[in-house]
Amino acid sequence: MFFRDNEVNLQELANRIRDKQIVPFFGAGISADIFPVWRRYLLDLIEPGDRKVQAWVESELNSEDCDYESILQKLLTEYHRKFYDETQKIFSTRKISGERLRQAVWEFPRLFQGPMITTNLDQVLEWVYRSSNLPVTVGLAGETGFIRDKMIASDLCLWKIHGDIEKTDTWVLTKKQYDSLYSNNKFVDLFHVFLENKMLLFIGASLKSDKVVALLKALYEKNYHICHYAILNAPDNEDEFIEEQKRLWSLGIKPIWYTVKNQDHSEFDRLIFELTRRVGCRFRESYLPVGVSARLADNVRREKELELISDRLKASGFAVLTGAEGVGKTQLALSYACEISQEDVIFLSCASKENFQQSLYDFLRKSGNFMEIFIKHGDAD
Secondary structure (H helix, E strand, O other), rough: OOOHHHHHHHHHHHHHHEEEEEEOOOOOHOOOOOOOOHHHHHHHHOOOEEEEHHHHHHHHHHHOOOOOOOHHHHHHHHHHHHHHHHHHHHHHHHHOOOOOHHHHHHHHHOOOOEEEEOOOOOHHHHHHHHOOOOEEEEEEEOOOHHHHHHHOOOOOEEEEEOEEEEEEHOOOHHHHHHHHOEEEEEEEEEHHHHHHHHHEEEEOOOOOHHHHHHHHHHHHHHHHOOEEEEEEEEOOHHHHHHHHHHHOOOHHHHHEEEEEEEEEHHHHHHHHHHHHHHHHOOOHHHEEEEEEEHHHHOOOOHHHHHHHHHHHHHHHEEEEEEOOOOOHHHHHHHHHHHHHHHOOOOOOOOOHOOOHHHHHHHHHHOOOOOOOOOOOOOOOO
């Protein structure tokens, strides 16, 4: 399926991120490699052997008007203390590890160093930012004064509007909890401040939540100049895709689409990597010799070769690119590094020992970590 507006919307978004006009709104999708999304979470809450509740939950999940919050309200009524204990077990921070996270998640600290919003109970974002040496200040839904001050100052902060896994009294999961939060005038007013003064970028959020959608729709109907962005998985059916696109437009949202095939979300990763490249926070000139960084601007796709590199690296940890001069070996290597790296890429030429020595010397000098290097004649190349 061809996404006609993707290129324009992606470049617009990159420009706005660079100008610090974007507040990211993170949904459960960014944590889905570690923690369950709604349907799996609901099923995991059911006590083993409780066939009555199991049958009811499955029936509700399969209904056309499935209401997750109402199902959770019922499960809380059924299980009481066990509901809280099991939820904390399911979303335990101890489960988080760098190996299990999507590679694209590591790009967020590069892209966003101001106010952020999430509906996630888990602590994936805090963990990633802390691991990137950028500890983030966290505020909860009721801490509107604190969040307002942070937003005005454009400080790095995370507004967890549906609570934190370690603080059960802050959770917004059940119908009663949702109704209470979204009828709170202070919270709604502050959310409108975000919507009116900043552009939101929805990442990992389906934008199907009635409460958040209602806020977006109400404000957009008052001000048709409001604009937000969303990175979303496109429906496979073309008719459904057109209808979903129109629904998003009616909320003031410009969608940037990607496709998923056989549960493979690698297109999402590529979109995020491309976004960070366009913003200019992924690769730094000081890490790339003169002339090499220019090759990153070339957007030639060589999917088969990239897949071969990935397969070889997974099998042995090494991949050697060979071929005649000028066929694009360097560009191919840079393209692969651009897509999979979690840190800046360091390009060192190894055409000869002397050439490598000079490249390493230049890199250390430019990066501010200069030190003497002694390479004795006779060492292995």
